[in-house]
Amino acid sequence: MTGNKAENAIERLMGLHPKGFDLSLDRILRLMERLGNPHLRLPPVIHIAGTNGKGSAAAFCRALLEEAGLSCHVHISPHLVRWHERFRLGARGGGKLVDDDTLADALERVAEANGGEHITVFELLTATMFVLFPEHPADVAIIEVGLGGRFDATNIIPRPATSLIMPVALDHTAWLGDRVELVAAEKAGIIKPGCPVVIGFQMQDAARDVLVETAERLECPVSVYGQDFVAFPDQGRFVYQDGDVLFDLSMPRLLGRHQLANAAAAIAAVRSAGFDIGHGAVDRAMQSVQWPARMQRLSRGDLVELAPDNSEIWLDGGHNPAAGQAVAEELAARNEIDDRPVFLIAGMIDTKDQTNYFRQFTGLVKRVFTVPVPDSDASVPNDALAARAIEAGLPAEPIHSVANALKLLSANQEPHDTAPRILICGSLYLAGAVLKENGTLPD
Template sequence: MEKSVVSATEQEINALMALHPKGFDLSLGRITRLLERLGNPHQRLPPVIHIAGTNGKGSTGAFCRAILEAHGLTAHVHTSPHLVNWHERYRLGAEGGGQLVSDDVLADAVRRVAEANQGETITVFEILTAVMFVLFSEHPADVAIIEVGLGGRFDATNVISNPAVALIMSISLDHQAYLGDRVELIAAEKGGIIKADVPVVIGAQTEEAACDVLISIAERLRCPVSVYGQDYFAQEENGRLAYQDEEELIDLPLPRLAGRHQQSNAAAAIRALKAAGFELDDTAIAKGLTQVSWPGRLERLPQGRLAEATMEGVELWIDGGHNPGAGKVIAEAMANLEERDSRPLFLITGMINTKDPVGYFEAFVGMARHVFAVPVPASDASIDPELMADAADEAGLTAESAESVEAAIDAVTRNWNRLEPAPRILIGGSLYLLGDVLERNGTPPK
């Protein structure tokens, strides 16, 4: 979707940003008040798959959607933030596959929600969450896949009182200023989406303490709980994915999404759909795993303006991971690529100032040949590239600043030794940066 067709929505949202805080102010009071004025649309949704976690929410939601659609079902999907256009946050279920909401429908929904708010203090995210509830209540679908924005307990999506399943993905340190500086505290916040007697599925966790907190909350609320590695798991066997839970063992193709971590994410999606009461067919699950799409997450850019401007043979990858936990997962995926096709790895990284760049960069020590730190365009929260380069140095990498992604790509390729394999370049650190990259490349999400 080109920028030229989103003007109506952008005008409505830009007006809201001028009136209301753009930042986080975690509370349910304002959204509850607004939804009451709108007739409580959140109470008129199809069965909800509610997804929280530090990493893996979006890709696991994408697996859920792909598997459901492979079964002939329709699924609404809410994600945040968007990469290029606001419309990406709202995918409306439709026969043959969900579609991003059209500009006129979204602009109208934003306008109606803003009018109902009557100019009262509220965050833009809360307005946009209310828009999601309005859209999803007014358009029929078999299921709604709703991703938490920040945290869980006081996130605006947590007015959902009776989801079909609460799915909680990997938890690590992120947004400490809002959620706490220990994984146990962050887990408690994200576990706030767990409701009494509702099935809970816990995805693969790197922190045992986080998993313990989630299990404790689920048990206290009398929830059936499934834990990855205990009640269900998946592993690669002979180029295939073996999924197993207490009910069955399923032989499946490997997921289309790159990275070994996507195997456990796919398993969490399968388990969550089963826990929510959907009867799944092995053939349709396999179809979903091979057709799933989740832009900007370990995605190779084989074509487009930026990709075509690089020297021949260069591999250009993007990923929006931006915290230490994501850094470990992405570095592992790059290591797996290196095993199959050895190439020098360069990072082009930009972050906003709520992130931990040193922790992110540490995962790439011994792998990345050099880091180019770049600004995040159109963000007043962008970390200065010089400070980003210092963070990479502190982590143990060599680094320098660059004025843009294009300048960094040019610096990698300009004096490249042609006797070496063409490099692999990973652009990441911020979803906002990736949005700019995809727009400049001419390949926005659809």
């Protein structure tokens, strides 16, 4: 089990430095200078931005590269349960989450170099990633943007092997803008002159146009989903095609139709970064890819035991309307094959568009149980969240916890009733709390 030294160090830093976002690159560049500019000593970088699908794309990229025999560092945010999840150190045969002593030591060096000057904790954690990765040899670094792109602390990489931009939608509007074009412009900030760019599936033409225009203005080789590469299901298989290859593949292990587009973007990104992976590695990657809390089936654990017998329990951390739409489509497809009553257990934080998230499930869900997000100051009170679900046209009631909602479903289940399909959703923070309480931690 991972120790607590790093967590204690991060808690101390959170007490010293402001929470939240303060979008600027000045502080992280100043800190990099003091640390000897480790960000200039990274292996080839696949830099990933987007509103939805960043984590899935990172997981697909890692699986593709590791199945091809390469070692990959991976940086993600936020984590689900432990801070260590943000730092996966590459190794032959598969990387591992950073161990506690190594992370605590890097954090201490970063904090010492910063010298108590104004900085956000996210910037300190990003600096820690930039310190750790060059100290542990690997073939590739997969780095996920935290927020936006242009002023995100990860955006000091001068020449990424590829910039991958996943679906853009409205989210974090207070920081990124209230029109999808403005959000896309912020995400496009990770595009560097002359460096390859891959643009994943975009629901809105306006977002795609901004991204393509930026790439063309900066004279970047650019590959666009639906134009330069495509993906589609075919008789239970997954087909990927670009100008050079056609792969007939196993369906991705990550569930949901949206994951086909995510997988395709990752394949295109890895190829555009110069890694010519073969059909066998790509097919194995579709079967081995893992990404917790993205339509993750919970089949065992302490919380699962509280649910009605034979329940199908899913966990998804998506938290905006576009993510809700993708999950609702997957649930609806499952109900066409195996019709069950669908219940949501939802918790959300107050920066999200709760009503429009719930609206995606209209006509599909029998009832919503709204719960607080544990240990979050930003959690929407469960009664207020229930009001948002009702506003969206769903029957809803507030309840104290996920465990209590599962117990209530069990208490109301009659012997002849069809076992329910239960989705626990609305927040990555809620998903992390569920994985911890269930005893199924990410590794």
